[in-house]
Amino acid sequence: MLNLFLRRIVGAIPTILLISVFVFALQKLLPGDPVLAMAGEERDPVALAAIREQLGLNDPLPVQYFNWLLAALQGDLGTSLRTGQPVTELILQKLPVTLQLGVMAILIALVIGIPAGILSAVRKGTLTDYTANLVALSGMSVPNFWLGILLIMLVSVRWQLLPASGYVPPSEDFVQSMRTMIMPAFVLGTGLAGALMRHTRSSMLGVLKQDYVRTARAKGVPERRVVLRHAFRNALTPIVTLTALLFGELIAGAVLTEQIFTIPGFGKLVVDAVFTRDYAVVQGVVMVTAVGFILMNLVADMLYILLNPRLRAA
Amino acid sequence: MANEAIAARTVAPVIDTPARRSWRKFRTHRSAILGAIIVGAFLLVALLAPVLPLLDPAATDWAAVRQAPSAAHPLGTDEIGRDVLSRMIWGARASVLAGIVSVGIAILLGVPLGVLAGYFGGWTDIVISRCTEALLAVPFLILAIALAAFLGPSLTNAMIAIGISATPIFVRLTRGQVINIRAEDYVEGAHAIGLSTPRILARYILPNAMPPVLVQATLTVAAAIIAEASLSFLGLGQQPPAPSWGSMLNTAKNFMAQAPWLAMWPGLAIFLVVLGFNLLGDGLRDALDPRE
Numbered sequence: 001m002l003n004l005f006l007r008r009i010v011g012a013i014p015t016i017l018l019i020s021v022f023v024f025a026l027q028k029l030l031p032g033d034p035v036l037a038m039a040g041e042e043r044d045p046v047a048l049a050a051i052r053e054q055l056g057l058n059d060p061l062p063v064q065y066f067n068w069l070l071a072a073l074q075g076d077l078g079t080s081l082r083t084g085q086p087v088t089e090l091i092l093q094k095l096p097v098t099l100q101l102g103v104m105a106i107l108i109a110l111v112i113g114i115p116a117g118i119l120s121a122v123r124k125g126t127l128t129d130y131t132a133n134l135v136a137l138s139g140m141s142v143p144n145f146w147l148g149i150l151l152i153m154l155v156s157v158r159w160q161l162l163p164a165s166g167y168v169p170p171s172e173d174f175v176q177s178m179r180t181m182i183m184p185a186f187v188l189g190t191g192l193a194g195a196l197m198r199h200t201r202s203s204m205l206g207v208l209k210q211d212y213v214r215t216a217r218a219k220g221v222p223e224r225r226v227v228l229r230h231a232f233r234n235a236l237t238p239i240v241t242l243t244a245l246l247f248g249e250l251i252a253g254a255v256l257t258e259q260i261f262t263i264p265g266f267g268k269l270v271v272d273a274v275f276t277r278d279y280a281v282v283q284g285v286v287m288v289t290a291v292g293f294i295l296m297n298l299v300a301d302m303l304y305i306l307l308n309p310r311l312r313a314a
Numbered sequence: 315m316a317n318e319a320i321a322a323r324t325v326a327p328v329i330d331t332p333a334r335r336s337w338r339k340f341r342t343h344r345s346a347i348l349g350a351i352i353v354g355a356f357l358l359v360a361l362l363a364p365v366l367p368l369l370d371p372a373a374t375d376w377a378a379v380r381q382a383p384s385a386a387h388p389l390g391t392d393e394i395g396r397d398v399l400s401r402m403i404w405g406a407r408a409s410v411l412a413g414i415v416s417v418g419i420a421i422l423l424g425v426p427l428g429v430l431a432g433y434f435g436g437w438t439d440i441v442i443s444r445c446t447e448a449l450l451a452v453p454f455l456i457l458a459i460a461l462a463a464f465l466g467p468s469l470t471n472a473m474i475a476i477g478i479s480a481t482p483i484f485v486r487l488t489r490g491q492v493i494n495i496r497a498e499d500y501v502e503g504a505h506a507i508g509l510s511t512p513r514i515l516a517r518y519i520l521p522n523a524m525p526p527v528l529v530q531a532t533l534t535v536a537a538a539i540i541a542e543a544s545l546s547f548l549g550l551g552q553q554p555p556a557p558s559w560g561s562m563l564n565t566a567k568n569f570m571a572q573a574p575w576l577a578m579w580p581g582l583a584i585f586l587v588v589l590g591f592n593l594l595g596d597g598l599r600d601a602l603d604p605r606e
Contacts, residue, residue: 293452
């Protein structure tokens with residue numbers, strides 16, 4: 001099994017390298033001269049040439065790429081053109097905020113999506129099933145920035161129950177942190193809940209057809225126990241895998257959710273960077289997100305193997 | 315006897331082809347029909363926008379700023395006195411066009427690459443598949459935002475950015491389909507009778523690989539419409555004063571307390587058209603799945 005894990009990890013390396021090539025190429029293709037941006041008021045050709053030389057921009061492209069890659073591997077993703085801060089530092093600063101939002105969103109999605117999926121599968125073809133399906137598909141179809149605006153209008157502006165924006169770290173004031181994050185997490189969680197519900201439903205439907213479920217019923221095992229113990233446990237594997245794979249959607253959703261609720265996270269970082277043409281930050285964010293996604297894929301693969309005894313022996 | 319046989323033959327000339335079976339399944343699929351109706355309605359509105367008796371979507375009226383819905387302006391007016399109904403309808407054009415064009419780009423790029431990778435295998439496959447995997451590792455919207463930023467903000471560039479971001483999905487799907495179909499007996503038969511590769515691809519492989527691509531395309535239009543709205547919302551898509559639902563929502567969020575209706579309609583429209591495409595895609599999947 002360890003062997004299999006190692007092979008998966010080694011297999012991810014070429015993909016990561018390829019992404020780094022794309023990300024590097026993106027920087028080279030982007031309009032605008034980083035030297036001019038850095039020099040500010042300076043327009044003296046000699047000074048500009050000096051900066052160019054200092055940044056290694058006169059080296060051949062492959063040399064520039066390897067220098068960049070080498071630095072990136074050591075955790076140096078360059079410097080933000082706007083703030084002068086190291087990109088890695090910026091990302092590490094914003095990441096916990098988005099992680100908190102993401103974890104809360106996933107929890108909300110699990111709490112809604114899984115029971116709804118089980119119920120829908122058990123009552124297949126009934127009104128409950130149709131309703132649950134329509135609600136799930138609606139959750140997946142609603143643009144989350146609109147849902148965010150509606151919630152702010154209702155909960156914050158009209159009822160004045162929760163703050164419409166801002167961020168408080170949970171270490172500082174846990175209750176206030178939850179109060180500011182619960183609405184954004186719900187907005188981000190709705191789409192995921194829909195996807196999870198549909199996945200749970202189809203996974204459960206597959207399992208409920210199996211012989212051992214029929215056997216359990218024939219033995220007189222109570223229906224509740226059949227559904228939760230015999231069926232759900234076995235339906236869980238693909239659900240766990242999918243949850244890990246929702247990472248990409250989570251990050252993408254966080255971009256807009258953070259924009260609406262002005263949360264100073266990863267998503268807001270990338271949007272601000274795009275608008276200020278702070279390409280080092282855009283690059284860093286794309287690179288970190290892609291590596292994160294590949295890691296989540298690996299985790300999903302490993303969980304799949306760990307949860308499935310038949311694959312564990314292999 | 316003979317007459318009866320002839321009669322039987324003329325009464326039942328309908329051969330149950332897979333296409334007919336799928337159509338029958340689709341027709342009785344209630345949510346799929348609902349999806350088709352919603353999508354059809356939006357397409358119709360988008361097509362008819364130029365001939366409908368509407369106010370100019372860009373005409374400002376400083377005497378009628380942020381007015382609540384009334385007889386003159388059924389959906390109210392926006393922050394500089396433009397008619398919201400007419401901006402909604404012209405916005406439908408931008409959204410539907412963006413959804414369809416970007417998915418068209420993704421199919422035109424993705425399907426041929428997928429066929430190459432799946433049919434020829436070897437190095438062609440390794441190169442294409444590795445690039446696809448790498449692109450799939452970057453979340454769809456992040457990639458679209460990065461590309462749109464690189465290309466510069468406009469509706470055309472947003473469509474290109476979304477199209478490129480959606481391409482890997484079609485490459486992977488087509489590749490998988492082609493690999494399965496290539497192993498079928500009828501393809502081997504086609505080889506045996508000496509048909510050329512382009513002919514085999516066009517006659518046997520592509521038509522059989524298409525149904526899942528069609529399903530994916532419908533679902534991707536839904537995702538692309540949301541993506542275009544998101545880009546426009548962020549200011550990376552359709553540029554003002556041209557109307558788009560995403561940018562309408564962006565301005566609406568500044569007037570949530572004073573003019574809540576501004577935020578209602580564009581969001582509701584995005585939601586409905588996306589739901590329509592999703593329902594249609596689900597229905598097509600059920601109808602085209604030969605296993606069921």
